[in-house]
Amino acid sequence: MDAASRVWHAHTFDKFEQPGRRVAVVGAGISGLVAAHELECRGYRVKVLEGTTRIGGRIHTHRFGRGPGAPSVELGAMRIPAHHHTTLEYIRRMGLDEKLRTFTTLLSDENAFLRTGDGFLRIRDAAAPLRENFLRELERHRPWQRPDDGIVAFGAWLTAIVDAIAPPDLREALRMDLRRQLLDLVALVDLGPHLRGPARDRVDLHSLFSAHPGIRAGCSARLNSFLDDILAETSPDLLRLHGGMDALPRAVAGRLRGPVLLGHRVTGIEVCDDGVRLTVRAGARTFEEHADLVVCTAPFPAVRRMRLRGLDADKLDVLREVEYCPATKVAVHCREAFWREGGIQGGASFTGGRVRQTYYPAADGEPGRGAALLASYTIGDEAARFGRMSVRRRHRLVLDELSAVHPELMTPGMVLDVVSVAWGNVPWSGGGCAYRWGKSDERCAQELRRAFRPVGRLFFAGEHCSTASAWIEGGIESALRAVEAVERHEPAHRTATAADRHDPAGAL
Ligand SMILES: Cc1cc2nc3c(=O)[nH]c(=O)nc-3n(C[C@H](O)[C@H](O)[C@H](O)COP(=O)(O)OP(=O)(O)OC[C@H]3O[C@@H](n4cnc5c(N)ncnc54)[C@H](O)[C@@H]3O)c2cc1C
Numbered sequence: 001m002d003a004a005s006r007v008w009h010a011h012t013f014d015k016f017e018q019p020g021r022r023v024a025v026v027g028a029g030i031s032g033l034v035a036a037h038e039l040e041c042r043g044y045r046v047k048v049l050e051g052t053t054r055i056g057g058r059i060h061t062h063r064f065g066r067g068p069g070a071p072s073v074e075l076g077a078m079r080i081p082a083h084h085h086t087t088l089e090y091i092r093r094m095g096l097d098e099k100l101r102t103f104t105t106l107l108s109d110e111n112a113f114l115r116t117g118d119g120f121l122r123i124r125d126a127a128a129p130l131r132e133n134f135l136r137e138l139e140r141h142r143p144w145q146r147p148d149d150g151i152v153a154f155g156a157w158l159t160a161i162v163d164a165i166a167p168p169d170l171r172e173a174l175r176m177d178l179r180r181q182l183l184d185l186v187a188l189v190d191l192g193p194h195l196r197g198p199a200r201d202r203v204d205l206h207s208l209f210s211a212h213p214g215i216r217a218g219c220s221a222r223l224n225s226f227l228d229d230i231l232a233e234t235s236p237d238l239l240r241l242h243g244g245m246d247a248l249p250r251a252v253a254g255r256l257r258g259p260v261l262l263g264h265r266v267t268g269i270e271v272c273d274d275g276v277r278l279t280v281r282a283g284a285r286t287f288e289e290h291a292d293l294v295v296c297t298a299p300f301p302a303v304r305r306m307r308l309r310g311l312d313a314d315k316l317d318v319l320r321e322v323e324y325c326p327a328t329k330v331a332v333h334c335r336e337a338f339w340r341e342g343g344i345q346g347g348a349s350f351t352g353g354r355v356r357q358t359y360y361p362a363a364d365g366e367p368g369r370g371a372a373l374l375a376s377y378t379i380g381d382e383a384a385r386f387g388r389m390s391v392r393r394r395h396r397l398v399l400d401e402l403s404a405v406h407p408e409l410m411t412p413g414m415v416l417d418v419v420s421v422a423w424g425n426v427p428w429s430g431g432g433c434a435y436r437w438g439k440s441d442e443r444c445a446q447e448l449r450r451a452f453r454p455v456g457r458l459f460f461a462g463e464h465c466s467t468a469s470a471w472i473e474g475g476i477e478s479a480l481r482a483v484e485a486v487e488r489h490e491p492a493h494r495t496a497t498a499a500d501r502h503d504p505a506g507a508l
Helices: 003-008 030-041 085-093 127-141 149-165 168-186 205-211 221-233 247-254 300-304 313-321 381-388 391-402 441-452 472-489 491-498
Strands: 022-026 045-049 061-063 072-074 100-102 113-116 119-122 238-241 264-272 275-282 285-291 293-296 307-309 327-334 348-352 356-359 371-379 415-422 458-460
Touching: 022 030, 022 275, 022 285, 030 045, 030 247, 030 293, 030 472, 045 264, 072 371, 085 247, 085 472, 113 127, 113 149, 127 149, 127 168, 149 168, 149 205, 149 221, 149 348, 149 356, 168 221, 168 381, 205 221, 221 441, 264 293, 275 293, 293 472, 300 313, 313 441, 327 381, 327 391, 371 381, 371 391, 381 415, 391 415, 441 472, 458 472, 472 491
Parallel strands: 022 045, 022 293, 113 348, 264 307, 293 458
Antiparallel strands: 061 072, 100 238, 113 119, 264 275, 275 285, 327 371, 327 415, 348 356, 356 371
């Protein structure tokens, strides 16, 4: 039986009733599924309760049509940085490494577009106008400074990337940090080895930051906390899964022996002396379920909606305090990949305006079934604004605005379908990811400790409980930590099952 049918037909509690420590995992996103799998490998009886009718949570591959040849687009996670070793290790263990492909990212296809003060330019033509804009900006803010060409190129490209990636509330602050601090630090290093392009007017930010990690030490906490994501999102070392990122959660679910119960929404959690009592709603039915242990991976906005009992004041506070960043994606099913005619083979444009980023996904589907375009990807307030619009208006606005760059979208019959997810409106997540950018390391570490801390036999996992929030890596990392915490809490169980511990699939 394949992973999907195994999940969809698992409507029984029987396996849970067998002897052994019984664990209920709340949420069938990547963290819940990994936690369930790891616990089963350690001899626990596990069942997963998922409120929606889909596994994967914020790993959400949308297919325009049925069957393996349908064009697909990622409405949630879409790329894996090569240094996310835990995610890649899990992909390998699930036998998916043959599906790994390079992910071409923002600003890396020379024919993609960049919005500048001078309108839309191809990336290959953008260096000089970006330089001019940056010089004008310096003139306004630091008229006494006359930096050399390399530094201007550095400032110009980093400003373009910040504009393309940062949420609006951080954008101007980051530009200010760049002008005030980073330029002075970069002036101390030899930029020569990091200049690229025939005119040597581009700076390879990745090689620069890895050759001179000390530059980071002088950045403000605000800039530093966002630099990792800036560098990750524009890295040449990004990967994806051919055919869709949902292969990962599906593969993990396929390894589970216990049930994954879809359409089972947890509406209440009560921590008791002998375990945890869950209130579960499935269709019209509401019932109570007692588990020896619970791992809750639901994002905190979803947990806030539950009736909570037996949790201490600090835990209730942190459940309320963790902020989430909205994220909205709008995807279009096109009759053909018209952008290839214009020389764009992949990657993404910084289209600015309300659309912000436009990705050209790899053509994994059958030719002749059309092509998927990730027309708009926004985060922060810009994503929230899309979330407040009606779906119809959101789609119309994206098509209208994007047609300034890609007028082919207005050709009759070109647009076959439009879909979108405004993650800030999704009750199961309440946002795209936990929002920690701009906070000091100390504040983040403290929030993480409080978010992760178990209460009795109630354990917490999910990207919001990890050092890699906003990434799949964070979901997996937190699940592994939660399983360790369960094991520490249950030394007797660990001893009893150590002898016959086994991996059901023989792969772990
Ligand atoms: C637009 C977007 C782009 C992203 N891009 C990337 C990327 O390129 N690369 C990357 O690595 N990461 C990316 N991420 C982040 C990544 O998707 C997440 O960090 C990761 O998938 C989170 O996994 P999780 O298991 O912690 O949470 P989720 O995937 O949210 O899983 C939680 C599960 O709990 C369920 N649930 C919630 N409430 C209840 C309830 N009351 N009862 C039962 N079930 C419940 C939810 O339905 C969900 O299935 C992106 C996220 C978004 C939204």
